[in-house]
Amino acid sequence: MRIFKRKPRIPKELLERKSRTEDLIRGIAIETNFDGRTVLKGVDLAVTKGEVFVILGPSGCGKTTLLRHLSGMLPPTLGIVQLFGRDLYTLKGKELAELRGRMGFSFQGGALLNSMSVLENVALPLRESTDLPWEKIERIARLKLDMVGLLHAAHLSPSSLSGGMKKRAAISRAIALDPELIFFDEPSAGLDPITAVEVDNLILKLNKVFGITMVVVTHDIPSAFLIADRMIMLHEGRVLARGTPDEIREMKDSKVQDFIHRALPAEEQRSGGLARFLKT
Amino acid sequence: MLPSHFDRGVVEEYAPQIEEVLREASKGEGKALVELSAVESFDSAGMAFLIEALEQARAQEVDLRFVGVRPAVSDFFSLVGIERLLVPEQQAKGGNFVEKVGDLALPMMERLGAGKDLLVEAAHSLMDPSSGGKRAGRGRFFLELEHAGIGAIGIVSLIGFLLGLILAMQAWVQLKVFGADKYVADMVAVSITREIGPLMTAILVAARSGSSIAAQLGTMVINEEVDALRQMGINPVRYLVVPKVGALALATPCLAVLFSTIAIFGGLLFGVFVVDLGWQVYIEATSEALQAGDILGSLIKSTVFGTLVATVGCSLGLNVKGGPVGVGKATTGAVVASIFMIIVFDAVFVLLLRVGA
Incomplete structure (x- = not known):
């Protein structure tokens, strides 16, 4: 089976920078080009075990692409991704499957399979990766659904769930195999503020209770500052700032402050258009 | 002012x-x-x-x-x-007739290439014991078979019956001029079994299942469901493509046999009640006209057509880009490309089996 259609290019000098520490995830000099357009450029990051790591940035800054690189869905054009100390894009079949069993992924829209019930969705990774009998699997799936407060919806079809319920169901599926690490793509996107806080609290609870490391991509500033232990801020494919929420809040950089305070950067404010054709 | x-x-x-x-x-x-x-x-x-x-x-x-x-x-x-x-609109693409036909046919060939790659990957995933998606995929083959096969029985029977009737009428109008009424049975049996049965069945399967496969997989792609499967260690080709290709490869020849049988029955009704041939005469003429090779050829053809429809549908569905519009395009593309390739493959079959031999 072909796992990755292409492998990232790794210049020699990068090899020396590989992590020998206990970092759970390490991204080194990640660069991505789509059709000649640079999406990410020289992104470095390290996620330590047990923390909530947030990747914050405006829409289109490349944060979802970065998440896909880190979770093994899309190889970068250049650079190294290390997961659990292993070089992610050199792994094959069994090793990769073993690694995938240790992580979960919560997609932006939930990505629940519409052809099956919520319970079957949660049971799917268990059926695939374990030899447990169905009765056991069902029991575990119900347990996971109860953890996110969705046991009452176990037999509903995903299409009949609300946005917040879909997110919670997706999280429930992501924790089905007791992962050590979960990736979240925009957990609060498309949710009202109250439901968004509920999802944030769920992420925090899973982090505290089970010690699951969380990597969260978001553009939601209050949510990012609420849940993050550490964060990086992306701007036009580069890391603009990194640190704890408090450190970031204190930064003097105008772009950082603009984004935190939801201001439109001066140079991007539109002045013009037809106005240029006015005779004064 | x-x-x-x-x-x-x-x-x-x-x-x-x-x-x-x-x-x-x-x-x-x-x-x-x-x-x-x-x-x-x-x-x-x-x-x-x-x-x-x-x-x-x-x-x-x-x-x-x-x-x-x-x-x-x-x-x-x-x-x-x-x-x-104020950017000026781009000029519409011109080109002569030959270029236009080429523009139409080339994407079809590309689709055929993509389909072949997918088929190889599907076969590979079936052989590879470490490929994910085996356990979870259990039982999906039968679901697909029920959907594509049993679900199509009604429409295939109806169209088969009507087409048999129409063919018998058309043949009779021509044949009675020469006083060869009796050959209505031969005409219907041979043309249905060799050509119209497998072809019409394949076109019906393309319209019913090819489109539904492309739409289903395309929607799954834009909902990130395919990514989710991969993330859970389930190979989407093994989980989604293999059951669909297998189901259509099995269902299409079965449906073609059903179609041909009912079409011949439709012809028989016309032969008995209008042409006044008598049951036994008609049945005997039919069984004399048909050879084992005809039936075998029809089965092989249908199996290839079914595989073709499923593969084209899957490959277009899995490569959807650009949201709901992309799903729509893939669905239309799946039906058009399937029917085009069915006809091309049919021509090759006739060339190899009839003209060549």
């Missing part, structure tokens, strides 16, 4: 006027002014009018300016990027 309410109700009245102004300006000093001081309100049609005027001015190399714009109107102006709106 433009009026106080410059909106969709009045813009058309001013079109000749502005053309006139521009024409004069292009002959003269190349400058023109439009007085907007009276304009209090504005709508999108008014805006479009001005942009069009600027476009014409640019084409005629006239420097067009607006004067006396009130603040409310100028706010409205600052919202649009005039440079982006």
Whole structure:
């Protein structure tokens, strides 16, 4: 089976920078080009075990692409991704499957399979990766659904769930195999503020209770500052700032402050258009 | 000079006027002014009018300016990027007839190539014991078989019956001129079994299942469900493609046999009740006309057609880009490409099995 259609290019000098520490995830000099357009450029990051790591940035800054690189869905054009100390894009079949069993992924829209019930969705990774009998699997799936407060919806079809319920169901599926690490793509996107806080609290609870490391991509500033232990801020494919929420809040950089305070950067404010054709 | 309410109700009245102004300006000093001081309100049609005027001015190399714009109107102006709106439209793609046919056929060939790659990958995933998706995929084959096979029995039977009847009528009209009424049975049996049965069944399967496969997989792709499967260690090719290809490869020949049988029965009804041939005569003529090779060829053909339809549907569905529009395109593309390839493969079969032999 072909796992990755292409492998990232790794210049020699990068090899020396590989992590020998206990970092759970390490991204080194990640660069991505789509059709000649640079999406990410020289992104470095390290996620330590047990923390909530947030990747914050405006829409289109490349944060979802970065998440896909880190979770093994899309190889970068250049650079190294290390997961659990292993070089992610050199792994094959069994090793990769073993690694995938240790992580979960919560997609932006939930990505629940519409052809099956919520319970079957949660049971799917268990059926695939374990030899447990169905009765056991069902029991575990119900347990996971109860953890996110969705046991009452176990037999509903995903299409009949609300946005917040879909997110919670997706999280429930992501924790089905007791992962050590979960990736979240925009957990609060498309949710009202109250439901968004509920999802944030769920992420925090899973982090505290089970010690699951969380990597969260978001553009939601209050949510990012609420849940993050550490964060990086992306701007036009580069890391603009990194640190704890408090450190970031204190930064003097105008772009950082603009984004935190939801201001439109001066140079991007539109002045013009037809106005240029006015005779004064 | 433009009026106080410059909106969709009045813009058309001013079109000749502005053309006139521009024409004069292009002959003269190349400058023109439009007085907007009276304009209090504005709508999108008014805006479009001005942009069009600027476009014409640019084409005629006239420097067009607006004067006396009130603040409310100028706010409205600052919202649009005039440079982006003034880009000239691209010329429609031309080309002679041969090029146009080529443009139509080449994507089909690409689809065939992509389909072949997918089929190889599917076969590979079936052999590879470490490929994910085996356990979870259990039972999916039967679901697909039920959907594509059992679900199609009604429509295949109905069309088969009607087509058998039609063919018998057409044949009889021609044959009775020569007093060869009896050969209606041969005509129906041979043409249905060799050609029309497998072909019509495959086209029905393409329309029913090919489109549904492409739409289903395409929607799964844009909902990130395929990514989710991969993330759970489930190979989407093994989990989604293999059961579908297997189900259609098995269901299509079964449906073709059903189609042919019912079509021959339709022909028989016409032969017995209208042509007055008698049951036994008709059945004997049919069994004499048909050879084992015809039936075997029909089965092989249908199996290939079924595989083709499923593979094309899967490969287009899995490669959907661009949201719901992409799903729509993939669905249409799956049916069109499937039918095109069914016909091409059919031609190859006839060439190899009949003309060649």
